[in-house]
Amino acid sequence: MTTLVSVHGLEMTYRAPVRPEGLRAAFRALVHREYRHIAAVADMSFDIAAGEVVGFLGPNGAGKTTTLKILSGILHPTSGDVRVLGFLPSRRRHEFLTQIALVRGSQPIGLPTELTVLDSFRYQQLLYGVRAADYQASIAELTEMLELQPLLDRQVRALSLGERMRAGLALALLYRPRVLFLDEPTLGLDVTAAIALRRFVAAYAARTGATVLLTSHYMADVQSLCRRVVLIDHGRLRYDGGLDALAADLAPYKLLRIALADPVPVSWEDFGTVEESDGGSVTLRVRRDDAAAVTGRLLTQLPVVDLSVTDPPLETVLDRFYRAEAK
Amino acid sequence: MSRILHLLWLSIWRSSLQWWSRRSFLITIVIGRAVTPLLGLIVWSAALPGDSAVATYYVVLLAVQLMTVSFEHHTLSNGIYAGNLGGELLAPKPVVIGYLGENLALRLWHLVFGMPLIVLAAALVGISVEWPAVAMAIPAILVAAALRFVFTYALALSALWTERAHGVVGFGETLIFLLGGTAAPLGILSEPLRSIGQALPFWSMLGMPAEVAAGTLHGSAIVAAYFVQLGWLAAGTALVVGVWRVGVRRFTALGG
Amino acid sequence: MLRLLRLFGALFSMSLRRQLAFRADLVFELLLTVVALVSSVAALGMVYSRTSTLGGWHAGQAVALLGTFQIVSGLRAAFVEPNIQWLDEQVRDGRFDPMLVQPAPTIFLASLSSCSPLALAEVILGFGVVFVGVRQSAETPSVMAIVIWLVLLLAATAIMWASRVLVAAVVFWALALTLDVVYDSIWQFARYPVDVYRRPLRLAMTYVLPIAVLSSIPASTLVRNANALAIPVVGGIAVAACVLAQQVWRLGLRRYTSATS
Numbered sequence: 109m110t111t112l113v114s115v116h117g118l119e120m121t122y123r124a125p126v127r128p129e130g131l132r133a134a135f136r137a138l139v140h141r142e143y144r145h146i147a148a149v150a151d152m153s154f155d156i157a158a159g160e161v162v163g164f165l166g167p168n169g170a171g172k173t174t175t176l177k178i179l180s181g182i183l184h185p186t187s188g189d190v191r192v193l194g195f196l197p198s199r200r201r202h203e204f205l206t207q208i209a210l211v212r213g214s215q216p217i218g219l220p221t222e223l224t225v226l227d228s229f230r231y232q233q234l235l236y237g238v239r240a241a242d243y244q245a246s247i248a249e250l251t252e253m254l255e256l257q258p259l260l261d262r263q264v265r266a267l268s269l270g271e272r273m274r275a276g277l278a279l280a281l282l283y284r285p286r287v288l289f290l291d292e293p294t295l296g297l298d299v300t301a302a303i304a305l306r307r308f309v310a311a312y313a314a315r316t317g318a319t320v321l322l323t324s325h326y327m328a329d330v331q332s333l334c335r336r337v338v339l340i341d342h343g344r345l346r347y348d349g350g351l352d353a354l355a356a357d358l359a360p361y362k363l364l365r366i367a368l369a370d371p372v373p374v375s376w377e378d379f380g381t382v383e384e385s386d387g388g389s390v391t392l393r394v395r396r397d398d399a400a401a402v403t404g405r406l407l408t409q410l411p412v413v414d415l416s417v418t419d420p421p422l423e424t425v426l427d428r429f430y431r432a433e434a435k
Numbered sequence: 436m437s438r439i440l441h442l443l444w445l446s447i448w449r450s451s452l453q454w455w456s457r458r459s460f461l462i463t464i465v466i467g468r469a470v471t472p473l474l475g476l477i478v479w480s481a482a483l484p485g486d487s488a489v490a491t492y493y494v495v496l497l498a499v500q501l502m503t504v505s506f507e508h509h510t511l512s513n514g515i516y517a518g519n520l521g522g523e524l525l526a527p528k529p530v531v532i533g534y535l536g537e538n539l540a541l542r543l544w545h546l547v548f549g550m551p552l553i554v555l556a557a558a559l560v561g562i563s564v565e566w567p568a569v570a571m572a573i574p575a576i577l578v579a580a581a582l583r584f585v586f587t588y589a590l591a592l593s594a595l596w597t598e599r600a601h602g603v604v605g606f607g608e609t610l611i612f613l614l615g616g617t618a619a620p621l622g623i624l625s626e627p628l629r630s631i632g633q634a635l636p637f638w639s640m641l642g643m644p645a646e647v648a649a650g651t652l653h654g655s656a657i658v659a660a661y662f663v664q665l666g667w668l669a670a671g672t673a674l675v676v677g678v679w680r681v682g683v684r685r686f687t688a689l690g691g
Numbered sequence: 692m693l694r695l696l697r698l699f700g701a702l703f704s705m706s707l708r709r710q711l712a713f714r715a716d717l718v719f720e721l722l723l724t725v726v727a728l729v730s731s732v733a734a735l736g737m738v739y740s741r742t743s744t745l746g747g748w749h750a751g752q753a754v755a756l757l758g759t760f761q762i763v764s765g766l767r768a769a770f771v772e773p774n775i776q777w778l779d780e781q782v783r784d785g786r787f788d789p790m791l792v793q794p795a796p797t798i799f800l801a802s803l804s805s806c807s808p809l810a811l812a813e814v815i816l817g818f819g820v821v822f823v824g825v826r827q828s829a830e831t832p833s834v835m836a837i838v839i840w841l842v843l844l845l846a847a848t849a850i851m852w853a854s855r856v857l858v859a860a861v862v863f864w865a866l867a868l869t870l871d872v873v874y875d876s877i878w879q880f881a882r883y884p885v886d887v888y889r890r891p892l893r894l895a896m897t898y899v900l901p902i903a904v905l906s907s908i909p910a911s912t913l914v915r916n917a918n919a920l921a922i923p924v925v926g927g928i929a930v931a932a933c934v935l936a937q938q939v940w941r942l943g944l945r946r947y948t949s950a951t952s
Contacts (some may be wrong), residue, residue: 182791184948198948205794219787220702220774220805227705234698235795263709470876474883482742516769537811599716602723609730624742664787 110346112287112319113156113179118188120149120174120343141386142242148174149185150343156321158286158311158373160315162185163334163351164323171343172323176289179321180210192287206236213295216276221265225256228264236283243282250278253308270301277305281312288313290322294329306332327423337360351422359425362399366406367414379406389414442528446536447543454544463540465548468504471617472497476556479619488651491562492620496645498553500617501545503580504641505587509535510603512594522687531679540586565650572648572658578664583611583640585671592675595682616642617664622651633660636667695799705751707808717809724812731882732820746886747916748874751828753884756910760881761841763847763905767878771814771855773807774800779862781870782947790878791948798940802856820911828914836917846929848919853932856868856940863943881905904928 111252123143149171164172175182178190181197181204190197195204219228233243251257254274267275273293280288285322290309294302310333313320314320330337330351337346337354347354362381367389376382379402380392394402399417406412454461476493483489511534514520523530541602573641592601615637621629630656632638644653652660711717733756739750778801781787785889790800825832832840858874877900880888883905885896895903904925912921 177788180792184945186949202794205792208792212788212791215786215789215845218786222709222805223705224709227709230705230935231698233692234701236795237694261749276886296943390857459867460869460872463870463876467872467876470879474879477889477892478738478745478883478887482738482745599719602719606723606726608725613733614731617728619737624737625740 110158111155112158112193113154114189114191115155115175115323116153116189118149118152118175118190118270119147119186120171120178120183121145121147121186121278147343149294152188152340152343153349154338154345157321158319159218159313160336161310161320161334162336163330163336164321164338164340165327165330165426166323166326168325168339170340172340173291175293175340176210176321177325180208181205182210183221187368206283207285207288209283209285209292210289210291211273211276211280213273213290213292213297216273217264217279217351219279222263223335224261224263225267226260228275228279231412232279232282238283242243242284246282246284251280251310254278269296270298272302273297273305284316284318286318288318288320290320293322294324294326302326302328310334315401322405327421327426331422339426346429353423355419355425356396358429359420361393361395361420362396363418363420364394364399364406365402365414365416365418366390366410366412369411369413372411374410394421439529439532442532443536446533447539448536450537450540451543454540456638458544458548461544463627464671465501465545465552468500468545469497469549471612472500473552473556475617475619476560480560487561487563488649489623490560491564492645492651493648494553494556494560494562495564496557496616496641497523497549498546498575499579499641499645499648500654501549502542502552502576503583504542504545505583506541507534507536507538507584507587507591508594508601510534510590512604515594515600517596524683524687534588535584542580542590543562568650569648570662572644575644575647575661575664578668579640580646582664582668582671585675586636588642588679589671589675592678592682595686610638611641614638615640616645619644620646620651622646634663636671639664639667641650694793698795698805702804703806703808710807710809720809721812724810724816728761728813728820729815731761744856746884746888748884748886749828751824751826752910752914753823753824754827754870755824755914756884756906757882757918758817758822758824759844759847759910759913761817761820761852762814762844763881764878765810765817766848767851767855768813769810770806770853771802771809774861775802775855776808776871777895778859779871782862783866788945796943798937802852802859814905825914829913832913833917835919838915839917839919839922840909840913843912843925846922846925847909849929850904850932853929853936854901856936859940860936860939860943863946877902880904884926900906901928901932935950 122145124146126142126144137306152171152175164175166172174183178185179192180195181200184198191209195201197204216230219231223231228245229243232238238246251260254277256275257276259271259275262270262273267282277293293309294305297305306329309320309322312318313333320333322329322333335351336349336352338345339354347357349357363383366375369390376385376390376392380394380398382390382392384391392402403415403417406415468619472493475496476490479489480486481495513521520530523533584609589606590604591600593603597603614635616632621632621638621642624632633643639660643652643664647657647660733753735750735753738745739753743749743752744842778787781801787801790797793800855874858870859872861868880896881902885893885903888896893903897904906923908921912918
């Protein structure tokens, strides 16, 4: 499979001026400015093949948005190799820009906001050189799939965030980019809107074979869309691989939730570590490899009324992981 | 009453600090406000070379302008557009206090940052001011400052009815420019334009104190001008109170 | 380039259609433009009621100059200001980033991508004012003078664009600095013939700041003496200014793309 995005040894360091405390230091700073170096991205390497839908996860300030900005050409990295579609993104060549799209959840539409949605489509068509036939087909399809019909005549600045996100997505997909960068796409959306958006992106990617790079802090985004996850923390790549394997890697245990018919005194420690215990049910933490065996023992030895075996919620896993890394 | 004054003082203090932290932008604003009197100075000095009275008048006008600037279309109108009015109506203080405080703070900074400009212009032009005249003008400046605030505030309240409040206030500013003594010193104009101009409120806001301080207005004319000024201040205040009441009723009925 | 022109044309017609849809706004805006225009002409009239020449310019000539100023001002208000006045905010908010990802020159997107066709009313009225001034000066300019005037207007517009972009580009180096108000203040000095200003200021406005080029030089060609030599000189300045603006913008972008978070 062709590699569309290749990143090797990427570094992005900024200089931020140190603002000193105290009057004397402030005067000295006037003459001699001191800087500290912040490494937003350090030694990052990964490859993404055509058609993949990859999720970038990480706490706030991890460097996910910075990475996306570098890949789309907005930021010029300090060092390292970046190639997207064979181009150097920071050169911002015309052929490169017409094949990518960047949609940011915080402001999904980058066009003049006094235009109506329909006018914005026309603007995009001219900007990206979409042929008339393709334009008609795309606009009809996108309007239907994203339910934009009632929005077409309204000015962009009069739309709510959810409406802007849908319109912004449609505007980005109008010219069928080969690579789609989505930065926090469900930010600020209500549950229904977020679910609809995820469904749409998944369907779109499956149908057109577009490569999607998605950043989010919502686990639900990544779980429903991506098979491959890249975990970024403090600018470094911590994990790159399948989503299922991530849980197994970071948290090699399973959770067993048991409800008993009668409250029988049980020493749960024989079976596993107690995570939670509330009245009728108990949640045990058990090593993955032992899960099946322990389940069997529980079922035979105790009056079990309800039992479920689940993976630990990825959110909790990640939360523990970030906090451990922070130390 | 003392509580109101205390609140006003707090508002002035807070606004002064806020604007100090944006001083580089503020300096550009001061320059912007100083341009029309300066252009008037240059053009009229070129039109009437050797007439030191006109030059003195314009330098004094610059000072009066900086002391009477009003930006309520930016503070009040934009505040209404941003949806802040609801919150302000709930606070246990008259809404106008906050805006008055900011207005006074801005005028203070305009004077501070504009002083070098005034001094430079005065030095370059070689003005001659008589201090008794300036003393006579001080109450006029205070009334003019109050009148201009009231006028601009009333126009800025149009934000409760229309999206074009900036245009409305701009229209008012154009009238002040034309008939208030910036486009031409009123004393230079011929009748009946001069009398009409002196009767209208615009001159009372700007040109009148400048003419008193520059010494081009004498004796009974000053007394008459003061009467006109105070009359307009009373009328203007009544107008603002009326417009405010109607506006707030409309706002609370429609939700802004 | 052709694509940019088509884009520009489409944006213009979209903006026009939109502004025409709000009739009350249209009338109000027109009214404001007329009022401002009348006020400027009246102010000039007040000056000429007390003197017959101002810096060597007669009333009709000064009115023609004011009209020329209004034409270029109107073009600035219609095409450049609606975009460029937001640049400093956009750079601070991160709303500038989308322009970097769009396949068109960022300088075009930041300075010309939306317009306010209504401000063209000032341009049209400006032509009217020039006509009145020419009539009043009792000398009909030759066809060549008119042609030179039009060419110089074009050059003045280009210089206006370049200088406005240059002043706005300061934000790439000093994030907190907004010089929009200063630019507008200096702009006002072009209302009057540059000869009104005393020597040091006049020299500065002719050779350092492009004030003279905006209105005095084109108007001078129309109502005083037509000088074909003005075309290559002013034209050269216009080209140089545009090139400078482009280069400075590119440098600014390079700074922006390596420094933001």
